[in-house]
Amino acid sequence: MELELSPIRGYIEVLVFDKEGRVVQQGRHPMRSFLNNFLKFFEAFSKSDGVSITDTGGTARTIYGSGVGYQSRLGGLAPDNDDSYGILVGSGTTPVDLTQIRLASKITHGTATGQLDYDAVSVDDLGLDTSVTPPVYRFRLCRTFKNLSTASVTITEVGIAVRTRQGGDDLRFLISRDLLPTSYTVPAGGSAAVIVTVEVEMG
Amino acid sequence: MIRVELIVEVDGKEVYRGPSKSFVRNMGIVLAGMLKNNGDAGTFKSVVVTGLDGGSTYAYVELPAPGNYSAGPLVFNAGDNDDSFGIVVGSGSAPVSPYDYNLASKIPHGTGTGQLDYDTHSTISSYGGSSSYVEISRTFVNKSGSDVVVREVGLVGCSFHSYQDIYYKFMVARDVLPNPVTVKPLASLIVRYRLSLALT
Numbered sequence: 001m002e003l004e005l006s007p008i009r010g011y012i013e014v015l016v017f018d019k020e021g022r023v024v025q026q027g028r029h030p031m032r033s034f035l036n037n038f039l040k041f042f043e044a045f046s047k048s049d050g051v052s053i054t055d056t057g058g059t060a061r062t063i064y065g066s067g068v069g070y071q072s073r074l075g076g077l078a079p080d081n082d083d084s085y086g087i088l089v090g091s092g093t094t095p096v097d098l099t100q101i102r103l104a105s106k107i108t109h110g111t112a113t114g115q116l117d118y119d120a121v122s123v124d125d126l127g128l129d130t131s132v133t134p135p136v137y138r139f140r141l142c143r144t145f146k147n148l149s150t151a152s153v154t155i156t157e158v159g160i161a162v163r164t165r166q167g168g169d170d171l172r173f174l175i176s177r178d179l180l181p182t183s184y185t186v187p188a189g190g191s192a193a194v195i196v197t198v199e200v201e202m203g
Numbered sequence: 204m205i206r207v208e209l210i211v212e213v214d215g216k217e218v219y220r221g222p223s224k225s226f227v228r229n230m231g232i233v234l235a236g237m238l239k240n241n242g243d244a245g246t247f248k249s250v251v252v253t254g255l256d257g258g259s260t261y262a263y264v265e266l267p268a269p270g271n272y273s274a275g276p277l278v279f280n281a282g283d284n285d286d287s288f289g290i291v292v293g294s295g296s297a298p299v300s301p302y303d304y305n306l307a308s309k310i311p312h313g314t315g316t317g318q319l320d321y322d323t324h325s326t327i328s329s330y331g332g333s334s335s336y337v338e339i340s341r342t343f344v345n346k347s348g349s350d351v352v353v354r355e356v357g358l359v360g361c362s363f364h365s366y367q368d369i370y371y372k373f374m375v376a377r378d379v380l381p382n383p384v385t386v387k388p389l390a391s392l393i394v395r396y397r398l399s400l401a402l403t
Contacts, residue, residue: 068268072244075238
């Protein structure tokens with residue numbers, strides 16, 4: 001039986017480093033769970049009237065394909081110390097549901113116990129790869145999380161939230177959430193790098 | 204998991220349903236460009252894509268739209284009679300390449316021989332906890348006195364800013380149908396793109 005691959009798919013890679021910078025744990029997992037919010041952006045692109053969507057704060061919003069004021073979509077390039085969008089990590093174990101709007105238990109930015117220091121997100125456009133059949137277009141999001149506390153922190157879930165400017169509103173929406181099949185423990189003084197590679201299958 | 208389906212109907216009868224595997228390079232550039240943006244606003248942030256004429260053009264990932272002017276980073280919902288973007292159809296059968304930037308041979312809007320009357324777009328959606336979909340469709344009517352044969356389907360996006368009169372258009376998907384679809388005089392053709400999500 002042929003394995004069915006999604007035309008838009010991704011992989012999550014996690015590397016954990018100890019305080020000396022040595023890799024102490026690593027893994028690569030298929031990204032399975034784009035959420036309804038991701039689809040709602042495509043719906044907004046496709047119609048004139050608005051699409052109802054819930055932001056990461058739990059507030060119902062309406063997004064449009066176009067409008068007056070500032071317009072941006074799907075921004076993922078979160079700056080240093082900003083845990084409101086970009087790649088987010090959490091310690092929750094609630095099963096994924098497509099309607100989810102936030103991680104089950106986000107690990108917040110900070111230096112206290114149970115927190116991680118969020119670095120800036122980087123996004124690399126890796127371009128078209130025609131060496132594989134069918135060809136794919138790849139891009140990669142990467143973020144490092146430092147554990148500056150005195151206790152270890154365990155990562156069990158990974159999400160991507162995006163920033164959208166619409167008119168005067170500055171909004172955040174979770175577009176993917178994945179429970180990791182393996183938990184990753186970031187030791188005190190250590191760090192974790194989370195790399196999400198997205199592939200768009202080409203004709 | 205994300206699935207993309209292409210559905211074609213003639214006079215209400217489904218004549219093709221299958222996976223659309225034919226995003227082209229522009230789609231990757233636009234998605235990557237949007238995510239590579241911090242979502243802030245105030246300038247025209249863009250990525251370079253290939254326009255419908257094969258030259259470089261822009262897809263905006265961020266636009267300011269002052270006053271009563273409007274802007275959209277990426278829209279598909281072209282209006283009635285507008286064959287310049289949204290779902291478009293053609294008669295060409297050249298194999299799909301990731302570098303495709305236009306249909307091989309677009310069937311233009313109109314009522315003459317070899318033309319189709321392009322309607323507006325419709326969108327339906329359903330969102331659940333384990334499966335969801337959004338579907339964009341467009342109807343084309345053959346108002347000529349001769350058959351029109353459709354062999355290819357495309358999806359063209361538009362980034363626009365009405366104040367600066369910017370309307371940049373670029374194709375993001377092209378599919379060649381496995382069998383030609385004949386649209387008889389006065390018959391209607393409906394083309395649907397369905398994006399669906401399912402938990403796996």
